[in-house]
Amino acid sequence: MQKRLILDSHILDVTLERLCQHVIENHGNFENSVILGLQPRGIYLADIIKSKLESNLEHDIPLGYLDTTFYRDDFRRRDEPVAANATKVDFLIESKKVIIVDDVLFTGRSVRAAMDAMIAFGRPEKVELLVLVDRKYSRELPIEPDYVGKHVNTIESQKVLVEWEAQGKKENKVWLVTQGNN
C-alpha cells in the first residue's frame, strides 16, 4: 500500500478559504441559504466551512447533518447494510438555497441519495454541491460539483483518505492511497 499526500494542512486551509470565498460570491450574505453536511464524513468539512463563513460574514449560518443511509440504492446489494447515522436538520429547506457538502465525490451515488433524503425537509429553491476532492472520471451518475477543492485523477483501486483534527487526527490532511504494490 502506498500513501501520497495530496493536500497538506496549509494548502488545505488555503483551499477551504478559497471555497468559502467562492460560496460567498454566489450566496452573498447567506440570507436564504443553508448548508447540509453529509454523514458520516462530510460533516467535518461542513463544520469547518460553517465556521469560516461565520467569521467572514459575522453571523450564524444554518448547518444541518444529513444521513443518506435509508435512501441508498445499494441496500440488499452488499454483504452488510450500512450503519445509519444521525440526521440533524433543525430547519425547513422549503424555498431555500441548499449547499450539500461532502469530502470526496466519487460515483455520485451518495449525492443522489442525499438529494432524495433532503426532499423530506421541503422543496429547495436551488441545490449546489461542494466537495473537497473530486475523483474525476469515476462518476456513475450525471452529477457534477459546483465548488471543488481539488480534482484528482484516480483509478478504482485507489482511495482518497481525508483526515480531520475533529476526528482526533493530528492535522487536517488529504492522502491518495494506492492498494497493492504498484
Place this chain on the structure above:
Amino acid sequence: MSKLSDKHLLGIKNLTRADIDLIFQTADNFKDVINRPIKKVPSLRDITIANIFFENSTRTRLSFELAEKRLSADVVNFSSSSSSVKKGETLLDTVNNILAMKVDMVVMRHGSPGAPHFLAKHIDANIVNAGDGTHEHPTQALLDTYSIRERLGTVEGKKVAIIGDILHSRVAMSNIFALQKMGAEVMVCGPNTLLPKHIDELGLQVELDVRKALEWCDVANVLRIQLERQQIKYFPSLREYALYYGINKQLLDSLSKQITIMHPGPINRGVELSSDVADSEHAIILDQVENGVAVRMAVLYLLAGIGDITN
C-alpha cells in the same frame, strides 16, 4: 457491526446483546424519521411483506403495518378468520401459498408456541415473530426495553418489575430475556397461581407483594390479565385481583421514590392499572406505542438488509 446474527426474528432468546444494541441504534434513526414532516424512507421499496395473523391483534398489526409502509414496503394482510385456514389448510401450505406470490418477509402471530420456529425451518423468507402463543413476543420486548433506555438513559443496572399474569404472558417471557441481556435486574410479581413453576431458575427475583415490588423497582411493567387464556379460575374475582395487585395513584404516592409505569396494552382500566395512573406522567404507555413503530422499522430494515437481492 451493522448486521444481525440471524435472518429471522423468532425470539429474544436467539438475539445477542450486540444485535439488540444494533436494533436500538437503528431505531433511534427511525424515530427521527417518523417525527419528520415526511415520515417515510424508500429503503424497502422492492420488498413485499405479508402480515399473517392467526390471532387477534390491533396494536401490533397496526404498528407493523405502519412500520412497513414507512419503509415503503408493499404490504399484504391476512387474518385467519377470513381465510382458508377455516377450511382445513395447514400452516405450511398457507404460508407457502402466500410465498408463491413472491413475498419476501413474513410477520406472523400464531396461537401455538414455536409456530414461527417451525416455519423458519421450512421456508426461505425472513420471519418476524409477532407473538407465538404464551412463548415469545420479541418486538414488544424490544420496544419496552427501548422505552426504558429512552426514559432512564440506560437499561444497564436498572431494576424492572414485571407485574401481573406472568403465566400466560409472552410479553413477560421476552421482556425477561431482553432485560437480562441488556444488564437489567428483573423481578416478577403476581399471585402464586399466575407465576410459572420454576420461573426463579431464570435468575430473577420473585415477589408476591406488589407494594414490595414497587418499592424495589425503577420501572414497573404492568401486564394485562389475559382473561381469554384462562380456562380455570386463577384468582377469585377481578375485583379481588384489583384490590391486591391493582396499581393506583394512592399506592404510587406512598412509595419513597418516583417510578416509571409501563403497560403493553390493551389496559384493563380499573383492574391492573387505575385510570389516574395510566394517564399520569409516571406512565410512558403512549411512548411505548410510538417507539413500537420505530423499533419495528429497525427490525424489518435490518432483517431485509441480510438478504442479497442479486443472488
